[in-house]
Amino acid sequence: MKFLVNPSKFNKVADYVFLPVLIASIILFSLGLIFAFYLSPDDYQQGSTVRIMYVHVPSAWLALLTYAIMTIYSVTGLAFRIPFGFIINTAVAPIGAVFTLICIISxxxxxxxxxxxWWVWDARLTSVAILFIIYIIIIFMNLSFENRIVREKVVAIFVLVGSINLPIVKFSVDWWNTLHQPATISKLSKPSIDPSMMIPLFIMTFAFIMVGLAIAILRIKTEIISRKSYLN
Amino acid sequence: MMILNKIISFYYREYKLNLSGFQDILTNIIFFFVSIFIFIFSIGPDKETISIIGIGILWTLLLLSSTLSLRKFYQDDFENGNLLIMHLNGFSFGFIAILKTFSHFIFVQVPFLLSIPIACILLNIANDKLTYLFSSFIIGSFILSCLGSISSSMNLMNQRNFLLGSVIVMIFSVPIIIFSVGIVNLEENFNSLISILFGILIIVFAINPWASGLCLRIALENN
Structure with a gap:
């Protein structure tokens, strides 16, 4: 598991993994879209608009997952002085911002x-909008510092401070009465969604994960190369 | 007793500095009043409308005008080397952050307390709401001082884009605005809302020395 913290080992693993991930993302996406558009049933209340869920829910999960990964890597970068954490922070932030934007638009x-x-000022929607602005601030911070060491550490501290928002996004539907529905799948009891809708949802989730992983591998490799040239 | 003497001399120095630069604080307060005028001109001088949205306007403008002075929070001390001298005198960076936060609260935020009653007259807010407004403002402005400390220490080495510091304060002050305006508007929920506000204060006050101290140390090491 050393490739998770070591840039040169990461490069080796990424070279093996990248092509399978890309192929898997294409296959899963086409399979998931076929399932979502033709093989899944209409909702008895919402009709055909329920199909937006197959884009909306995976992108929301991945927006949160990306921020959680950034938080973990900030901790490792600051506490154990592993610079790979800062590389991940710089590389992954725009991906999370795009996923959040897809979630908000869909x-x-x-x-x-x-x-x-189009929009209500409800707790879940507001906290996701704040998550989006936090991502934007992280991207701008990455652009606006001149000293690289200061930049990466300050960004990591900001990521840690901003991670207060994550539990608020997750539990906002339980703590307040919101227009947004509460969790149906990621809860402790049995999921209250029909399998005919859950299967396409999971296929789309894996497709999103694969797409995000492919872009993240490309961006992290670019970041590693740019740092090598910076040092020389 | 040495440390107490040092703290007292620290605050004496802050007092002297803020007294000589008192026009900065006055400019903040004037900005606050001019923005109230502009708000009233833009929504029209209807008394009913103004008294409904007055509290919200008041809190928004307090937030905006307290972010104006963020640039001076650490920047002067950082550039003339005083932060390093304080650290060599035995203050840890986290402790410097706590002292500076209190100094910012006393010398920048408390003068706003005097201007709130006048603003209440201008915005047609009833007198019996003044106590709620004061109690929420004292807690809320201390939270704003802590957030200001965090964001301005983050942006010490940021030469290009200092407006980012204000954006950081504003994005984290969303819950403060929600609960502070709620205290004034929903008076029957006073106890529960002010407990939540105290909870936010404790969280932010716990994060502040850690985050600001680390940022100060990073900035001084790489200057």
Missing amino acids: GSLWGKPMWGT
Whole structure:
């Protein structure tokens, strides 16, 4: 498991993994889209608009997952002085921002026919918007410092401070009465979703994970190369 | 007793500095009042509307005008080397952050307390809400001082884009605004809301010395 903290080992593993990940993402995406558009049933209340869920939910999960990964790597970077954590922070932040943006846009496209409005100031929606702005601030911080060592450490501290938002996003539907529905799958009891909808949802989730992984591998490799040239 | 003497001389120095630069604090307060005028001109002088949204306007402008002075939080001490001298005198960076946070609260935020009653008259807010407003403002402005300490220490080495510091403070002050405005508008929930506000204060006050101290040390090491 050393490739998770060591840049040269990561490069070796990434060379093996990249092509299978890319192929898997293409296959899973086509399979998932076929399932989502043709093989999954309509909802009895929402009709065909329920198919937005197959994009909305995976992107929301991955937005949170990306931030959680950044938090863990910030801790390793600051506490154990492993510079690979800072590489991950720089490389992965735009991916998380894009996933959050997809989540917000698809959610508002879903909200217009179902709730009658593009946007409400509800706890879940507001906290996700704050998550998006935190990602944007991280990207801007990466651009605006001149000293590299200061930049990566300050960004890591900001990621740690901003991780307060993660439990708020997760539990906002339980703590407040929101228009957004509470969790149906990631809860302790049995998921309250039908298998005919859960299978396409999981296929789409894995497809999103594979796409995110492929882009992340490319970005991390670029970041490692740019740091090598910086040092020379 | 040595450390107590040092703390007293630290605050004496802060007092002298803030007294000589008192026009900065006055400029903040004038910015606050001019923005109130602009708000009232833009929504029209209707008394009912203003008294409904007055609390929200007041809190927004307090937040905006307290982010104006963030640039001076650590920057002067950092550039003339005083932070290093304080550290060599036996203050850890976290302790410097706590002292500076209290100094910012006393010398920058407390003068706003005097301007709040006048703003209440201008915005047509009832007198009996003044106690709620004061109690929420004292806690909320201390949270804003802590957040200001964190964001300005992060942006010490940031030469290009200092506005980012204000954005950081504003994005983390969203819960403070929600609960502080809630205290004034929903008076029957006073106890529960002020407990939540105290909880936020404790969290932020615990994070502040750690984050600001680390950022100060990183900035001084790599200067």
